[in-house]
Amino acid sequence: MTHPSATQRLENKWDVNLAAPMSESEKLLYRSNLLGSDKRITNYGGGNTSAKVIETDPLTGEPAEVLWVKGSGGDVGSIKMDGFATLYMDKLNALRGVYRGAEYEDEMVAFLPHCTFNLNPRAASIDTPLHAYVPAKHVDHMHPDAIIAIAAAKDSKKLTQEIFGDRIGWLPWKRPGYELGLWLSDFCEKNPDAKGVVLESHGLFTWADDAQDCYELTLEIIQTAMDWFAEQTAGKHAFGGAIHHSLTYAARRATAARLMPVLRGMVSDQQHMVGHFEDSDAVLEFVNAKDMTRLASMGTSCPDHFLRTKICPLVVDFDPANPDVEATLAGLSDAVAAYRQGYQVYYERCKRADSPPMRDPNAVVYLVSGVGMITFAKDKATARISGEFYVNAINVMRGADAVSEYQGLPEQEAFDIEYWLLEEAKLQRMPAPKALAGRVALVTGGAGGIGSATAERYLREGACVMLADIDDAALAQTAAKLSARYSTDVVRTINMDVTDEAAVIACYTETAAEFGGIDILVSNAGIASSAPVEDTTLALWNKNMAILSTGYFLVSREAFKVFKVQDMGGSVVFVASKNGLAASPNASAYCTAKASEIHLARCLALEGAEMGVRVNVVNPDAVLQGSKIWEGEWLDQRAGTYGTDKSGLEAMYRDRSMLKRSVLPQDIAEAAYFLASDLSSKSTGNIINVDAGNVQAFTR
Template identity: 80%
Template sequence: MSAENPANRLENKWNRSHASEMSEPEKLLYRSNLLGSDKRITNYGGGNTSAKVMETDPLTGGNVEVLWVKGSGGDVGSIRMDGFATLYMDKLNALRDLYRGPEHEDEMVGYLPHCTFDLNPRAASIDTPLHAYVPRKHVDHMHPDAIIAIAAAKDSKSLTRQVFGDTIGWLPWKRPGYELGLWLSDFCEKNPNAKGVVLESHGLFTWDDDAEACYTLTLDIIQKAMDWFTEQTADRDAFGGAIYEGLPINQRRAVAAKIMPTLRGMVSGHQHMVGHFDDSDTVLEFVNAKDMARLAALGTSCPDHFLRTKIRPLVVDYNPANPDLESTLKSLTTSVAEYRAEYQAYYDRCKRDNSPAVRDPNAVVYLIPGVGMITFAKDKATARISAEFYINAINVMREADAVSEYQGLPEQEAFDIEYWLLEEAKLQRMPAPKSMAGRVALITGGAGGIGSATAARYLSEGACVLLADIDDNALAETASGLSKRFSADVVRTVNMDVTDESAVIGALTAASVEFGGVDILVSNAGIASSAPVQDTSLDMWNENMAILSTGYFLVSRETFKIMNVQNMGGAVVFVASKNGLAASPNASAYCTAKASEIHLARCLALEGATEGIRVNVVNPDAVLKGSRIWQGDWLDQRAGTYGTDKEGLEQMYRERSLLKRSVLPEDIAEAAYFLASDKSAKSTGNIINVDAGNVQAFTR
């Protein structure tokens, strides 16, 4: 690709007129968001920015120099003003006298809160000393792939000089912390004209005394590295050239849909894990390449990459040129066991006297030739971000190995970062997972009132949701609303007619590819028709049975298949009806189909029990709010049956109930939550009536 190609150019987005009205902290925020908006500049959560600003001391009223620096755990692309830590520079400088050497590195982090300016609750990051001790007002620390490719090359020092001359210096690998901050300070003192430094196996620091100039410098340095690599690699095959061809997209998804539930069951021993599948061109180029296995075994280099992707990926035994998927699936048992054993051996080799206990020994990243990459993590966002980080690592390996020899972090250094006591403390401070964290739910009729309310209830407890419906417009509207409330990561949609076997199979494939499998099925797709028996056509009868009986069978059958592969149990919730237990006039087709649905649930409860799959029923009655079946003929027909009008029907239903209350979609959602959650772990084959009380529908 030519360096002149606009797709290979970083855009300078600084608006001087817009920034002219900003304070220095506001310019820092502006700069940070601009830098974080382009993943070629830095990865999610990677890098940090700072500004040294004169502020009024709230105690003395005098002017003091304050370091504004991205707080611990933040992301420069999405950070807001409250995401920055603020610290007195004079107190940070005083810490130099307290430093007792590298063996006491971690205790320096404990001093940082004592340097806090203006009672700011945002915790300072481990990189704070690196920003504090650079004698410039503005500092950027980024993780661009092009720079890390230089930093991770075997001869990174000479490459840095070759690309940048004296403009950018180089420092050898050192774990982030106070000692590295002193190294950087010493470098700046000895090289006053340098504009930045490459940290081996880590990233880039750049600095200036003006916010815009610092931003522009950062872009220029990264662009220079990108252009250099473009020139150096123009005529070279990446990763030693391809030895496989990628399968067609439908075949790739089909293979992933088979592998992901199998893997998910194997890696979810500590908690339910969520999967992410990536078959982008970058990933396919790597997994199909001659040198993939060699490079993958070396592990990642940049600490941020490593923390997200573990020490190395697992390469799945699959040959796209001569595929034998059944053999591959069988081989996963051995491959996963071997990876765990290797990880335990790595822990045993590298652990120190005070190391935390060994963590989950399963791989995060799984590479499949011809197919793509799978990642598993505790939630969808983390799985996706882990994949993004490994793509960063792929880019680094491609460039570094093309111009030199790629090298990962030394094993002991990698371990010391992974099991760093400061990282462990951060993990221990994380809030407890929500009750449905890591669970995946498929909800049919997902765009309706009950379906969308159930989805919202599950999402609020940390679940991922695949909404299935036949109404694309309603699906899009529902998904958009839920995504805004809960994040686009955890909401997916699929058009599915529950009476179409191939569509049902396709929906379960989507659940596997999008999230790794399925833990919860809420069968809620519905139809309602009303007519005296003599006016009930065969088509009306068959349509009710097809959707409410056959449809529920088809979706359950395919869900059971995936749940059995995962071997993690599961929960199935049928949204039936009071009419499945209590007959109603002029509704023989509907009532009979709903009764069939309830009895199917009883049968499935018997079959699922041995596999830990629970099957239960919620019986609503007269849920008018948000329900699409009450928007058409059914409303007119039921109003006619009971001799009232549309406005009086809800009042009539409320008054006939024992509790004299309307039943809302959220009421059904609460029952569906209970039956799918661990709160009902010892319940199967049950029916919960949510009908405000109807004596005819009492189950006993």
Template identity: 80%
Template sequence: MTAAPGPRLQNLWDDNRAKGMSEPEKLLYRSNLLGSDKRITNYGGGNTSAKVTETDPLTGQPVEVLWVKGSGGDVGSIKMDGFATLYMDKLRALKGVYKGVHMEDEMVGYLPHCTFNLNPRAASIDTPLHAYVPRAHVDHMHPDAIIAIAASKNSRELTQRIFGDEIGWLPWKRPGYELGLWLEKFCVENPEAKGVVLESHGLFTWDDDAKACYELTLATIQKAMDWFAAETAGKAVFGGAKHAALPADQRRAVAARLMPAIRGMISGLHPMVGHFDDQPAVLDFVNSVKLEPLAALGTSCPDHFLRTKIRPLVVGFDPGNPDLDATLAALKGEVEAYRDGYAAYYDRCKHPDSPPLRDPNAVVYLVPGVGMITFAKDKATARISGEFYVNAINVMRGADTVSEYCGLPEQEAFDIEYWLLEEAKLQRMPKPKSLAGRIALVTGGAGGIGSATADRMLREGACVLLADIDAEALDRTAQNLSGRHGRDVVRTVSMNVTKEEEVIAALAHAAAEFGGIDILVSNAGIASSAPVEQTTLELWNRNMDILSTGYFLVSRETFKVLRAQGMGGSVIFVASKNGLAASPNASAYCTAKAAEIHLARCLALEGAEAGIRVNVVNPDAVLRGSKIWSGEWLDQRASTYKTDKEGLEEMYRQRSMLKRSVFPEDIAEGVYFFASDLSSKSTGNILNVDAGNVQAFTR
């Protein structure tokens, strides 16, 4: 386990593309280029700005305007509307209002008074850090290589050694108005300097040209990377290896066992979603001699800290003697000890006006020999939190190899985490959607009902694992849903519900990808039509295998995960009107569907004490988008009712009491009802979505 140099940063600036751009457009271009490489800055981290001459909409006269990344934005994905715009003369006038550090937070309230052209984008707290640097273009980035310098015990000395007088150094100061004045003073006193390293924080660079500023930022970061590569070549990192990593499949299997258990322990306030990462940087750290002492120091950069909490939880797992049952037995005590430690940290550091104690559970869980697990309220945040901790690992790797790594002081960390301005930002967050933090498995996910159901749940904030036997259709469906809802929340698994090993693997996949499961939509289907004397044993068994045995296998494995979590859950069977009402020439199908419905009743009895609800949605004649209506079944049913394909849907519509067609989206609404808290007091129920069929009335 030794430090190794990575690929060099690429200069992606294209003069032909930039030609003809306005200064704000060049700012956007520069920002997106910088944010495209996580070695330059992490997601949501850093700021960029440009001071631009604009025409005042009131006077028609030219005025100087600061364009700066708005609050909560990400430079890699920002658009033009993501920048705040402020009059520079008004920003300078704020100096007359400022009376000292005691009113620093109040200065944020004055920023809206400086808004140019009624721009609704809120300015971030970092705005003064850009406004008062007397250069046209400013980049503030959080590169791992620079933060490794900034988080070293002798960071000032290292900065001077690597950059000379070209890049200066400032001691730790929480971002805000006062730090903006510090930067201005530094620039005035050091007019030849091209940037500054902020202790435990990051890098500022500046220039009067957009391209030159971009290239300076890259060159400064690359210089730090090159220095670390030379300085750490051949040296053991993190004190060397203490453990060996398990093989990849075993690492994932351990994560799949641990994640539902952890999820159940930490979802008391709201359901959490997990993310697993076993990339080489993570494995180097979790297998190292210095894992526990370095992890205890926490992160340094404020952006890292806000996403990953004061410190991670190191799970007591020994990959050399992998007793997973013993690890799971000890987990509850480890999680409780972390909560107690976090509460004690809050009590030590709180102020009279501090916000109340927040969720005391860890975000990051480090497992020797296995990797890193992160949990958050949604998948994207869990993934991004993991990315931030990888940044922190890279920082610790560099700082610990060339110096002594220093985490953010506890009180400073608390003052950022429980900053009243951060609390106000949290309070402005939109209300969670009804299925936020929930994880659903949808079998038959590539069909019309399955994909409509997945879409309905995704719209309500759930994560969805689509399972289907048709790999090509599954891929098309996943691409469609990911395009609308994002890649974080959609996963797929090829699964034959009649194959026990594939079902077990699918549930493990759900656990490793999302942390567990809350909702099972058992929807895999088949249909057959034949008079009883022409129904072969093979046809009979095929219906029973898929519609009865398959539903049993998926439910059994889902119950195991739901019980491991201890959070309750919802199981919904998509059955059929034919499970209640006999239909001619379909004895195998009708009987299998009746067995399916009765299985649901049995499971409702077994699951109730654990808060696991089991209900049934009964469709009828859902032709549009349904794969079972695209083959022989369509011809067979048309023949049974002595009509053609075109007349069959009209026949079903006229047969219904409401004289209406039933669509996949209608079934999805019924499934959503049972999946959501709207039906929190319902189990063992059957909901017919068939436009009315008197024969299928439940009795």
């Protein structure tokens, strides 16, 4: 985790000069982003903020009080103005007259659109009534670990009073919704001097009539809780003290890389999952502790934590003092099956007549003593965020158990949140996953024209990509461009020489530790050489064979090892060349090595078929744009072979093709996407020529 140290004080980042010219709604945005910038204040997507603002009614031209409140599914740290729902306060107050009681509170969500101001399409969240019915102009609802540690303690009401006195009240657990909004309204009416309230097993509400005052109050209350915990826990051993020691950093990652592909195969039966590995100090302290198993079995407390991390984690049987990874791997199948069975029993025990069907019964969080935490989700960002939420839960358990007794949500309450019909409706509204969602691709030669174009095509369809290349500067530049477009979650890089066996193995270890495994290999690393056979040195011949034949063998062999342990199929795409099928003058070493690639692909297609691994080839020709192999000597040599200059070479290649068209990196990427996707799920051992037409390269 990258959270600031718990001993570092919260920083008041409010800039009076910057905020002075802002409107009230702009100050709300400013406050929200400041609060969301520190994960000790609230987790990703957690909490919400609001402001009651006087706006001009577009119909009457008269002033109207409007509630601006974070919309459903947003994140306060990254929210923009269009992320807020806007609702007429008079209409929200009118909802009290149609409320039929707690048994019917969910139906109130359908009334919220009737309160919309100015046709704002942003959906209001379930917490809207909690903000609306607090009489203050500005309201913050945050999920700070220090406050939830109080809220999740067995005697949380007593602790709240001890720490805050009458400034901050306390309300017992109640699922978020309209009824809780009325509870909060009643509390404010009876306690007009209170500045906020702790919600049991949930979080913190604070309020003020000024945006800056509200922000500073929120910080003050959280800092007070943090200081109190620091004083109460000084010198104490968390979680009963350590009973295990952590492996070294390298050993932790290597162990995770062994476990993750196996786990990934087991949990991807309904959809491809992506993994995330976390071995921060907070995680290691927890997984090495005496009380880890007891606390983990109790589940999380805050609803946001629970929805992201499931009823409880799976504790993997691993002894770091005797690190027998093979024994752990042998026991994983039974452990995963036992977790699924336990989840099935939990579902059957708690389901109601109208509960949605049981969802994926696999664990989200996997705890490994001495190693760290592994999480799996449908995409990398969700897997990472789930891990962050469980670190929040660890922090909560540390605090609550140190000063009282930690308690998770009661099982039935936890189930009712997980299978809440409103939550199910939200899930049903989510867009369909992209074609490569949950897939992980390794692209060798990933910093070149074809490699980077292929990576971008995969990223556009929802895949995660590991870019491998020997050019660090080009790798960094390519990764920066792709990360800016598709997020840092889904792009990783590694320096890898495909002819170096140890480097290739290390690349797969790193890919497994970063993403959980691999689904797609694009073997694209290459060179090009041109020389008459009598001028072809042994060194030049061997270099072509090492990179274009041996290199393709090494990366494929290691991919097959991962495919086998995952047991979920896979796809290998070789980027070969037209010259693998059609001879070319003054390029015997290059053409022969490319022919070797193609035949290797045929052999691998035979071996991979029984485990659902498809192996296919794309044969480009004359892709000059963005290609590093067309730089320098090779370009001079080919221009000399065909009696033209550099500027005329692309035109020459275009004009000699049957279709008279230039071949671009994006054209190769499109073929590589087709061969990796389910569109070609019944194709293996095939060759697609992307050469604008060359009769000598026809496969038949």
